[in-house]
Amino acid sequence: MFSKAIKLYHATGSPNSRRVRIFLAEKAQNVTLVPIDLGQGEQHSVAYRAINPRRVVPTLVLTNGVAIGEVPAIFRYCEAAYPAPPLLGTGPVGEALVVMWERRVELEGFAAVMEGVRNAAARLKGRAIAGAHDYEQIPALADRSRRRVANFYADFDQRLTQASFVADDAFSAADITMLVTVDFATRAFDMPIPPACAALRRWYDTVAARPSTTA
Amino acid sequence: MFSKAIKLYHATGSPNSRRVRIFLAEKAQNVTLVPIDLGQGEQHSVAYRAINPRRVVPTLVLTNGVAIGEVPAIFRYCEAAYPAPPLLGTGPVGEALVVMWERRVELEGFAAVMEGVRNAAARLKGRAIAGAHDYEQIPALADRSRRRVANFYADFDQRLTQASFVADDAFSAADITMLVTVDFATRAFDMPIPPACAALRRWYDTVAARPSTTA
Numbered sequence: 001m002f003s004k005a006i007k008l009y010h011a012t013g014s015p016n017s018r019r020v021r022i023f024l025a026e027k028a029q030n031v032t033l034v035p036i037d038l039g040q041g042e043q044h045s046v047a048y049r050a051i052n053p054r055r056v057v058p059t060l061v062l063t064n065g066v067a068i069g070e071v072p073a074i075f076r077y078c079e080a081a082y083p084a085p086p087l088l089g090t091g092p093v094g095e096a097l098v099v100m101w102e103r104r105v106e107l108e109g110f111a112a113v114m115e116g117v118r119n120a121a122a123r124l125k126g127r128a129i130a131g132a133h134d135y136e137q138i139p140a141l142a143d144r145s146r147r148r149v150a151n152f153y154a155d156f157d158q159r160l161t162q163a164s165f166v167a168d169d170a171f172s173a174a175d176i177t178m179l180v181t182v183d184f185a186t187r188a189f190d191m192p193i194p195p196a197c198a199a200l201r202r203w204y205d206t207v208a209a210r211p212s213t214t215a
Numbered sequence: 216m217f218s219k220a221i222k223l224y225h226a227t228g229s230p231n232s233r234r235v236r237i238f239l240a241e242k243a244q245n246v247t248l249v250p251i252d253l254g255q256g257e258q259h260s261v262a263y264r265a266i267n268p269r270r271v272v273p274t275l276v277l278t279n280g281v282a283i284g285e286v287p288a289i290f291r292y293c294e295a296a297y298p299a300p301p302l303l304g305t306g307p308v309g310e311a312l313v314v315m316w317e318r319r320v321e322l323e324g325f326a327a328v329m330e331g332v333r334n335a336a337a338r339l340k341g342r343a344i345a346g347a348h349d350y351e352q353i354p355a356l357a358d359r360s361r362r363r364v365a366n367f368y369a370d371f372d373q374r375l376t377q378a379s380f381v382a383d384d385a386f387s388a389a390d391i392t393m394l395v396t397v398d399f400a401t402r403a404f405d406m407p408i409p410p411a412c413a414a415l416r417r418w419y420d421t422v423a424a425r426p427s428t429t430a
Contacts (some may be wrong), residue, residue, distance in 0.1 A: 053370075054319065066308055070315045072287075077311035093281055096292035100285045104269065108346065131323065133366045140353050151348045155268075 003063060006031045009051060010058040011038045015110070015184045017058040018215070019071050022176045025212035027082050031060070039123075049132075056130045072102070075173050087173045094168065101167035102174040109152040109181040116145025117188050149185050150194075157197035165203070171210075179207050218278060221246045224266060225273040226253045230325070230399040232273040233430070234286050237391045240427035242297050246275070254338075264347075271345045287317070290388050302388045309383065316382035317389040324367040324396040331360025332403050364400050365409075372412035380418070386425075394422050 008024070008031045010017035024031060036042045036057050043055045052059040052069045060068045060077065068077050079088040089098035118128050120142035128137045156178065159166065166174035182204060186192040193200050207213070223239070223246045225232035239246060251257045251272050258270045267274040267284045275283045275292065283289050294303040304313035333343050335357035343352045371393065374381065381389035397419060401407040408415050422428070 062308070066312075068308075068311045068315060070318045072318060073311045073315035076314045077307050080307035080310055092292050092295035093277070093283075095295055096283045096288045097281075099291045100283060100288035103285045103287060129363075132370065133363075135359060135362070138353060138355050138359070140355070144350060144353070147350070148344075148348075155347065 004030060004032050005063045007034050007061045008032070008058055009034045009036050009048070009061065011036050014038065014057050015114070015180050016056070016071050019176055019180050020058045020060070020074050021215035022180070022212045023075055023078060023087060023173060025215035026085065026087055026171075026176075026210075027078060029078070029082055054131050071177075072099075087171075087176070089167065089172060098167045098172045098174055102172070102177050105156070105166060105174055105177045105181060108155070109149065110177060110184065112145045112148035112152060113181060113184045113188055116142045116149075119145070146189055146191065149189060149191050152181075153191075153194055153197050153200060157200040160199035160203045165207075171207070175203075175207050179204070179213060219245060219247050220278045222249050222276045223247070223273055224249045224251050224263070224276065226251050229253065229272050230329075230395050231271070231286050234391055234395050235273045235275070235289050236430035237395070237427045238290055238293060238302060238388060240430035241300065241302055241386075241391075241425075242293060244293070244297055269346050286392075287314075302386075302391070304382065304387060313382045313387045313389055317387070317392050320371070320381060320389055320392045320396060323370065324364065325392060325399065327360045327363035327367065328396060328399045328403055331357045331364075334360075361404055361406065364404060364406050367396075368406075368409055368412050368415060372415040375414035375418045380422075386422070390418075390422050394419070394428060 008017075008020060010021065010033055012035065021033075036048060038057070042048060043052075043057065049055055051061060051067045054069060056069065058069075058071070058074065060074045062068070068074050075088060079086070087098075089095040118124050118130070119137045119139065124137065126134050126136055128135045128141075156166070163169060165171050166178050182193060182200075193204060223232075223235060225236065225248055227250065236248075251263060253272070257263060258267075258272065264270055266276060266282045269284060271284065273284075273286070273289065275289045277283070283292050290303060294301070302313075304310040333339050333345070334352045334354065339352065341349050341351055343350045343356075371381070378384060380386050381393050397408060397415075408419060
């Protein structure tokens with residue numbers, strides 16, 4: 001079992017943090033949650049930058065002090081350390097297909113919502129890209145993001161007419177990222193799943209009912 | 216050994232294809248290379264879209280017809296199927312750190328160059344994002360990309376004062392993505408490694424000398 005001595009630096013409202021919290025809940029693992037106050041800029045503190053030079057949450061810090069940033073990297077550590085239940089696929093092909101689909105969801109959906117938010121929110125003026133460097137917002141990206149999300153919904157509705165879950169016929173990390181993306185788009189863009197996307201809606205109702213999703 | 220019956224759909228000038236070609240060369244694996252003519256738009260053909268709905272190269276197609284797209288997914292398949300030599304780290308922590316560093320190189324370096332190219336090249340007008348949907352170019356992104364690459368060089372020069380290789384003290388997939396990014400930025404932006412980045416230059420000269428890099 002995970003030691004409570006393992007720490008997950010996270011923020012309650014951070015969609016990337018939620019991806020990891022759900023993943024850990026599916027593994028029935030408990031770690032110590034350490035909140036980082038993004039509103040107060042705590043991610044830019046000297047203390048947090050020593051843990052994560054990209055200044056983003058979440059970061060998993062092991063008992064020996066090793067700090068693992070980036071959601072897919074935290075997923076990979078937890079899957080290797082705690083294989084059951086598998087969330088990153090089984091066998092060479094199964095593993096590859098989960099990586100493929102989880103990444104497509106992230107690139108085409110999750111990243112589009114994030115880019116739209118970062119290029120529009122007043123509190124993120126001058127901070128259009130997370131990390132150590134400042135970049136001005138580009139308003140055209142906010143408009144483009146909404147069109148990307150609409151296409152994402154249509155494309156993955158089509159996908160879910162062919163498969164029970166995003167990557168396969170078993171629940172995986174790709175479903176976690178998809179669920180978080182839908183909720184993020186709903187909250188940030190007021191873009192819930194469109195009524196026409198019946199397969200996506202069926203999938204959502206199944207996945208959102210899992211107890212892990214409240215983590 | 217890989218069968219020649221396994222196919223890698225690729226393009227010679229595609230940096231993402233090169234990442235996979237180098238990875239396979241490090242594993243001493245031979246697959247059948249199938250060229251896709253990006254200049255002629257072959258990635259949009261009905262035949263290729265059936266293999267990769269995102270219409271991007273590379274795609275690895277196994278003997279049973281399973282198609283694996285997305286570079287990290289192809290890496291994952293090859294690592295699981297052919298573990299030696301390890302290129303994605305060993306042990307839970309080692310694996311996670313390679314995923315983390317390879318991703319940071321991709322997000323902060325590789326993706327910045329790609330975004331700059333796609334938002335500036337005349338041949339990509341209306342095609343600023345790879346995939347099934349058309350998006351207009353945003354010229355401000357081309358300018359921003361160059362600033363991002365300059366920051367990327369400085370940040371990873373600093374990293375390479377602390378480690379022999381990008382992820383660790385062993386060569387890994389993170390070094391492959393880094394090498395391809397440097398060469399891509401040099402070619403596409405005329406931005407070679409700056410003279411001040413001595414650690415990055417030392418790293419580059421070591422890695423570029425590996426026979427795999429001509430793949």
